[in-house]
Amino acid sequence: MKLEWCKKCILPNSKPNILFNKDGICYPCLNFEKRKKINWKKRADLFKKLVKKIKNKKKNYDCLIPVSGGKDSTWQTSMALKYGLRCLAFTWKPIARTPIGEKNLKNLINLGIDHIDWTINPKLEKKMMLVSLKKFGSTAIPMHVAIHNISRYLSSKLEIPLVLWGENSDQEYGSGKLNIFNLNSIWRKKYSVTQNAKMSDFEVKNINKKELLSFFPKYKDFNSKEVFLGSFFKWDPKETFNYSKKLGFIEDIKPRIGSYKFADIDDDFISIHHWIKWYKFGFTREFDNLSIEIRSGRITRKNAIKLITKNLNLPPISDVKKFCITTGITEKKFFKIIDKFRNKKIWNYDNQIKKWKIKNFIAKNYNW
Numbered sequence: 001m002k003l004e005w006c007k008k009c010i011l012p013n014s015k016p017n018i019l020f021n022k023d024g025i026c027y028p029c030l031n032f033e034k035r036k037k038i039n040w041k042k043r044a045d046l047f048k049k050l051v052k053k054i055k056n057k058k059k060n061y062d063c064l065i066p067v068s069g070g071k072d073s074t075w076q077t078s079m080a081l082k083y084g085l086r087c088l089a090f091t092w093k094p095i096a097r098t099p100i101g102e103k104n105l106k107n108l109i110n111l112g113i114d115h116i117d118w119t120i121n122p123k124l125e126k127k128m129m130l131v132s133l134k135k136f137g138s139t140a141i142p143m144h145v146a147i148h149n150i151s152r153y154l155s156s157k158l159e160i161p162l163v164l165w166g167e168n169s170d171q172e173y174g175s176g177k178l179n180i181f182n183l184n185s186i187w188r189k190k191y192s193v194t195q196n197a198k199m200s201d202f203e204v205k206n207i208n209k210k211e212l213l214s215f216f217p218k219y220k221d222f223n224s225k226e227v228f229l230g231s232f233f234k235w236d237p238k239e240t241f242n243y244s245k246k247l248g249f250i251e252d253i254k255p256r257i258g259s260y261k262f263a264d265i266d267d268d269f270i271s272i273h274h275w276i277k278w279y280k281f282g283f284t285r286e287f288d289n290l291s292i293e294i295r296s297g298r299i300t301r302k303n304a305i306k307l308i309t310k311n312l313n314l315p316p317i318s319d320v321k322k323f324c325i326t327t328g329i330t331e332k333k334f335f336k337i338i339d340k341f342r343n344k345k346i347w348n349y350d351n352q353i354k355k356w357k358i359k360n361f362i363a364k365n366y367n368w
Contacts, residue, residue, distance in 0.1 A: 001345045003282060003360045009291035010304050010362055014281040014346055032295040040234050047232040051083045054162045054225075061088045061114075063162035064224070066151045068266045069105030071237070072166040074244035076229050077108055080164055087164075089115040090154055092146045094267040095125050096322060100252055101266030107248040118150055120214045124207070128215065129269070130327045131202050133334075136195055137280055137341035139323065140273035142202075144194045146215050156222035167230035183226040237263065237292060257316055258285030259293070259307075269323055271316040278313045279342045282358045286311060309363040 004013045006026040013020055019027045054062050062085040067073030069091065080087045091105060109115045128142035155163050165183050169192075189196050199216040203209055229235075241251070241262040251262035257271035264270050264285065274285035290304040299307075324331050342356070350357050355368045 003346045003358065005362045006291070008301065009294045010283075010287050010301065010308065011291050012281065012283055012287075012362070014343070015283065016281070028291070029295055035234070038234075043232045047083065047229075050162075050225075050227070050232075051085060054085070057161045059159055059161055060086075061158060061160045062086045063088075063164050064151060064155045064158075064160045065089045065113075065164045066147055067091050067105070067108060067115075069101055069108050070266055071241045071244040071249055071262050074104070074108050074111070074247055074249045075240045076164055076166050077111055077113055078243070078247055079229060079233065081112060085162075085164075087113050088154070088158070088160065089113050090151060091115065091117050092143060092150060093117050093119045094143060094269070095122050095129075095326065096268035098266060098268060100250060104249055104266070107250075111247065116154070118146075120146060121211070124211050124214060126327050127204075127207050128202060129323075130329065131204055131207070132197075133327075134337055135201060136197065137276055137338065138195070138273050139269050139276075141194055141197050142215060143267075144192060145197055148188060148192065148194060149216055152221070152224070153217040153219045155224040156219040159222050161222075161224055163224050163226040165226060165228050167235040168228040181227050181231040183228060236296065237289075238296075238298075256319075259289035263289070268319050271319045272323055275313070275315055276338060276341065279338055279347075281343065282346045282361070284313050286313070305363050309366055312367065 001014065004020070004024065005011070006020065006029060007024040008029040009026060011018060011026050011028065021027070021030060051062075063080060065073065065076050065080060065087050067077060067089045073089075077087065077089060089108070094101075097105075105117075125142065129139050132141040133139055151163055154160070163183075168183075188194065199209075199212050202212055202215070237260065241249070241260075245251070245262075249262075252265045253261070255261050255263075257264050257274045264274065271285075278284045286308065290299065290307060293299040294301050294304055320331060320334060324334050346358055347356050348359050349355075350368070353368065357368045
């Protein structure tokens with residue numbers, strides 16, 4: 001494939017699900033402009049109508065909110081409480097939750113909400129992460145599988161009529177169809193981080209099939225309505241951070257991965273998931289973050305490329321070390337696994353400098 005870059009932001013056509021128009025502009029950029037024309041007051045009225053309908057069902061809980069404790073879930077929780085919903089928050093407890101992640105989660109709970117901190121057998125989780133790394137080239141798939149499956153399990157078991165998610169990640173980072181309000185099986189299959197992983201993908205020698213029910217629980221579907229809050233209210237990462245900060249959310253002292261000090265700070269291993277995209281697709285979390293900043297007018301494309309040139313896409317080595325200790329592999333083994341996922345369609349080995357380089361990379365003066 002020929003690697004091409006959006007003419008407005010810095011996202012490549014190698015990004016999963018992304019679409020470009022004939023002028024070389026990606027759909028997230030096109031839809032950002034279209035969203036400026038959305039009547040957000042009317043969208044808020046639609047949410048009010050939904051809330052009224054949900055509350056009329058008279059269940060123990062009006063809605064379930066999958067949360068991490070981050071800025072977005074703090075915003076989600078606050079908005080749900082503001083509209084009078086009786087909520088149950090649910091968190092999948094990561095094996096490597098950070099201290100700042102723990103503080104922010106406690107802050108979210110103290111907004112005034114019931115909460116389940118769902119802990120899965122850590123021995124099983126370690127095995128699952130290693131299987132995921134070897135099979136999918138991602139450490140985060142078991143986490144996202146659990147979040148989606150357990151949220152449906154809980155909403156069905158407890159007969160909760162509404163599940164409230166944050167922004168539509170496809171709309172913000174991928175193809176971006178504007179009028180998607182609901183999260184359903186079609187969306188999960190195509191756009192979620194789970195990569196449509198199935199129970200059979202993790203049926204390996206050292207994992208008992210029954211153990212996998214922790215990640216793939218059985219339930220009778222209650223057909224809860226699942227919606228993106230970002231389809232009813234304008235979402236912007238910095239505005240959401242500023243909103244959540246007033247409620248007690250705290251940012252890190254520096255970015256763990258990407259450009260933001262307030263994002264991806266809940267878990268030590270999420271940085272690895274975002275960094276591996278460098279090998280697979282030729283971009284990292286920083287490209288996502290800077291592209292949002294370009295669209296919002298907070299940075300120019302030219303200056304964003306300068307930052308990409310300056311900030312080499314090096315692995316988050318301290319988190320890699322922790323991951324290797326946790327899963328029982330060496331760092332050499334880790335990088336050997338990752339190298340199998342290097343996309344040879346966009347990477348080329350330069351025999352002169354003895355290094356891998358991305359063909360047609362956006363930053364021409366990048367120091368490989």
